[in-house]
Amino acid sequence: MTVIRAENLTKTFLVKRKAPGFWGSLQSLVKPDAVEKEAVRGISFRVEKGETVAFLGPNGAGKSTTIKMLTGILHPTSGRLEVLGMVPQRERVRLAFRIGTVFGQKSQLWYHLPPADTFALMADIYELPAKSFRVRRDELVELFGLGPYLHTPVRKLSLGERMRCEMAVALLHRPEILFLDEPTIGMDVVVKQKIREMIRLFNREEGVTVFLTSHDTGDVEELCDRAIIINHGKVVMDVPVHQLKRDVLKYKIVHLKPGAEPDAFALPGTEVLKRKGTGLKLKVDILKTSVEAVIGRLLERYPILDINVEDPSMEDVITTLYETKGG
Numbered sequence: 001m002t003v004i005r006a007e008n009l010t011k012t013f014l015v016k017r018k019a020p021g022f023w024g025s026l027q028s029l030v031k032p033d034a035v036e037k038e039a040v041r042g043i044s045f046r047v048e049k050g051e052t053v054a055f056l057g058p059n060g061a062g063k064s065t066t067i068k069m070l071t072g073i074l075h076p077t078s079g080r081l082e083v084l085g086m087v088p089q090r091e092r093v094r095l096a097f098r099i100g101t102v103f104g105q106k107s108q109l110w111y112h113l114p115p116a117d118t119f120a121l122m123a124d125i126y127e128l129p130a131k132s133f134r135v136r137r138d139e140l141v142e143l144f145g146l147g148p149y150l151h152t153p154v155r156k157l158s159l160g161e162r163m164r165c166e167m168a169v170a171l172l173h174r175p176e177i178l179f180l181d182e183p184t185i186g187m188d189v190v191v192k193q194k195i196r197e198m199i200r201l202f203n204r205e206e207g208v209t210v211f212l213t214s215h216d217t218g219d220v221e222e223l224c225d226r227a228i229i230i231n232h233g234k235v236v237m238d239v240p241v242h243q244l245k246r247d248v249l250k251y252k253i254v255h256l257k258p259g260a261e262p263d264a265f266a267l268p269g270t271e272v273l274k275r276k277g278t279g280l281k282l283k284v285d286i287l288k289t290s291v292e293a294v295i296g297r298l299l300e301r302y303p304i305l306d307i308n309v310e311d312p313s314m315e316d317v318i319t320t321l322y323e324t325k326g327g
């Protein structure tokens with residue numbers, strides 16, 4: 001069953017321009033000057049029930065604008081859009097009862113109230129019967145481990161604690177689609193893993209469709225089956241994530257600080273991206289070797305003072321994708 005249908009979707013913003021200073025302000029009052037900014041330029045895709053889709057692209061590609069149109073926050077300039085059989089901009093409230101949203105940069109929790117109060121307020125908004133609300137809330141509190149800070153004002157919670165509450169609140173009314181805009185931004189590895197585990201659980205157990213944007217390649221690898229890649233407001237690729245793993249997510253970036261100036265070396269599957277002083281930045285192809293093997297070989301030569309292993313950045317992934325596709 002198709003749950004999201006976007007056809008030739010566009011969004012153009014009118015951006016006001018103003019010269020600096022008093023005369024600039026006066027002029028913009030008398031004769032306003034505005035330019036058009038095409039954020040989304042004819043996007044088409046479909047998402048089926050239960051799919052886990054990563055909606056990816058570099059900064060400014062139009063991801064957040066598209067998610068805001070899908071959730072009814074922004075009206076498209078043109079094109080057709082249907083989410084769960086509804087037109088989001090016309091039926092925003094009715095749609096809100098059936099979708100959940102988490103915007104990593106924007107909280108939906110009441111800042112001065114404890115999460116318990118947000119749960120209760122949301123239960124009223126979503127018109128949940130008292131008993132089923134309590135059962136669902138208790139289940140979410142247990143799963144997300146929210147017990148210790150359920151009654152602490154949100155402003156006093158750490159980012160990781162707050163984001164776990166955000167996710168739990170988004171799931172309170174048993175949404176059919178979860179729209180997640182950068183759900184793990186700024187979190188440490190432990191919280192990221194918890195959030196990812198929960199997203200997978202609700203996708204598996206309740207069939208929740210997941211539509212996610214993220215700059216974290218780990219989110220894409222661990223959560224999604226399909227990746228839609230956009231650039232300059234247009235879909236440039238729509239591929240299974242296993243293909244991304246095979247073609248581009250096969251690299252790890254290793255930053256090393258050896259105790260002595262490293263000499264020239266050649267290790268299989270390893271490319272030196274940068275040398276700075278004693279520091280080294282390596283690109284390790286994990287289909288040909290392992291990070292452990294590379295570090296082991298280097299340790300035979302010199303002591304290593306510091307190591308940091310990263311996934312390739314989203315920008316690197318997209319650049320490599322263009323190259324492999326000859327685009």
Ligand SMILES: Nc1ncnc2c1ncn2[C@@H]1O[C@H](COP(=O)(O)OP(=O)(O)OP(=O)(O)O)[C@@H](O)[C@H]1O
Pocket residue numbers: 013014015037038039057058059060061062063064065066
């Ligand atoms: N309200 C607005 N008014 C004018 N321009 C906007 C508005 N919202 C977004 N834009 C512009 O539209 C383009 C797409 O923005 P959008 O936030 O959708 O990108 P994004 O892919 O989510 O980027 P990021 O990864 O940096 O969050 C950008 O050039 C942005 O400056």
